[in-house]
Amino acid sequence: MLFDAVFLGEAETSFAAWFKAWLGAMDGQESGSPARSPIGESVVMRSRPCDAASLPSPWLEGILEPKRGGAVAWELTRGCPFHCTYCYEGRGSTELRHFPEARITAELELFVRRGVSEIFVLDPTFNVQRGRALSLLKLFARKGGDIAWNFEIRAELLDPAQAEAFSNLPCSLQIGLQSAFPKVLEKVGRDIDRKKFASKVGLLNATGAAFGFDLIYGLPGDSLSGFRESLDYALALSPNHLDIFPLAVLPGTILRDQASEFTLDFDRKPPYLLRGHSSFPASDMAVAARLAFSVSTFYTRGRAVPWFLAVLKPLRMKPAEFLAEFRTDFDGREYALPWKHGEIEALQCAHISRLYEKRGKSALIPAALDLVRYHGAWS
Incomplete structure (x- = not known):
């Protein structure tokens, strides 16, 4: 028998009542006898919600x-x-x-x-x-x-x-x-x-x-x-x-x-x-x-919320598309976690620069990176 009792649900009241009965039965056992459940077979009790x-x-x-x-x-x-x-x-x-x-x-x-x-x-x-x-x-x-x-x-x-x-x-x-x-x-x-x-x-x-x-x-x-x-x-x-x-x-x-x-x-x-x-x-x-x-690293841990949508707008990319490409920039590096924010920011800037160049938006790269670094400094 692995268990004396199993309690389903909230058990503060039902467990207390069962345990008092268990202690009372234990008191009735002979001194020095092996510890075992004196109540008998294992019981499964579905507890009612407590007040x-x-x-x-x-x-x-x-x-x-x-x-x-x-x-x-x-x-x-x-x-x-x-x-x-x-x-x-x-x-x-x-x-x-x-x-x-x-x-x-x-x-x-x-x-x-x-x-x-x-x-x-x-x-x-x-x-x-x-x-x-x-x-x-x-x-x-x-x-x-x-x-x-x-x-x-x-x-x-x-x-x-x-x-x-x-x-x-x-x-x-x-x-x-x-x-x-x-x-x-x-x-x-x-x-x-x-x-x-x-x-x-x-x-x-x-x-x-x-x-x-x-x-x-x-x-x-x-x-x-x-x-x-x-x-x-x-x-x-x-x-x-x-x-x-x-x-x-x-x-x-x-x-x-x-x-x-x-x-x-x-x-x-x-x-x-x-x-x-x-x-x-x-x-x-x-x-x-x-x-x-990618979402966890670039967006959440990268504190991207203040600038994320603004950076995506010139690219005319949806978030999932943008973040799916980011994942390919650092395959295998997940085992180096946790990174410092500066390391994540460097990855963010590299990814943004690459996509802006790819989509013919190179002239906007300095402004986009300034936005990222400004908010990174304050957060």
């Missing part, structure tokens, strides 16, 4: 210790009303259960006293309830000191008041775009209205709030050309950063159950990454991975 208000705080109880200068992963809400099939949350509770504001305030005051430098809010969608999001953002601005914040949000739920509140915090927002194609997203329990999405993101750009997107390549029904178009759509909205991942077919998710239906070929060992499927074969997955590396 968040009744749970003790691991921070205030001293179980978890915030460190000066360190980062904290902070849970404010449980439950997710969305049903993304590749995500464990899609099979969890859809009921939103909030930790009380008094507890949140006390925990935040503890983090400030202990000198925490950064907080990652674990809520799957921080702004799922507008009023609560605004209330918490005001609390963080008032009592959060110099802490840097990280939130996951839905762009479609943004409004001007939220955008303004986010801009008043030193924070970064992560937005799960995943794909720009409604038919692709429909297969994994999501949707998108491109015009509405762009309009909402425009609120963040207008207030100066920093944000980034997630993109997934290899989604059911997607293709390499579709992924490239999603990349073009994403970069046209000027995110501060872009995080790109291959699809992971995680055990226990709805998507894992649908793997055969979508012809998904994937690794059976962690991290369960997709190898390919009928419309996104393994060879195209490799091309997408190289393109993702």
